[in-house]
Amino acid sequence: MISIFGRPLWYNPPKLISYTLDGGDTSHQVFDIYSFSHITHGILFFFILRSLHIQPLMGLCITIIVETLWEIIENTDYIINTYRKTYKLYEGDSVVNMIGDVIFTILGYILAYRYPVIAIIYSVLLEIVLYPYKASLLQLSVLRLLD
Numbered sequence: 358m359i360s361i362f363g364r365p366l367w368y369n370p371p372k373l374i375s376y377t378l379d380g381g382d383t384s385h386q387v388f389d390i391y392s393f394s395h396i397t398h399g400i401l402f403f404f405i406l407r408s409l410h411i412q413p414l415m416g417l418c419i420t421i422i423v424e425t426l427w428e429i430i431e432n433t434d435y436i437i438n439t440y441r442k443t444y445k446l447y448e449g450d451s452v453v454n455m456i457g458d459v460i461f462t463i464l465g466y467i468l469a470y471r472y473p474v475i476a477i478i479y480s481v482l483l484e485i486v487l488y489p490y491k492a493s494l495l496q497l498s499v500l501r502l503l504d
Contacts, residue, residue: 388454
């Protein structure tokens, strides 16, 4: 298996999407249920950076850099073990999943730039829909890490 920075490039069998919440291929394929929370990352980045009067293109660059750094931090032993308290089978992300998460973040940023009201509605609805699955941004990025 090819690995980059200690993370596998892609798990076998390679697929575009994993439909499991906490399965053997969760976070190992390009997209999974948690990818949708990365859209919310992009939306939040847009509104935070806009409130700081940062130009949209510069904001997008900052968003890509920060999200990429988060993907690296998220795959450290400490964060993997923190998530594993709730998601028992979590082993960290594959490289293609990390790239997919950054792509979803970019899509969220663009959505907020083009359609800010729809982006806000999307974020609220997504939190409600993903909450029972323990896959909402609030649960993943805030409550799990403070747990």
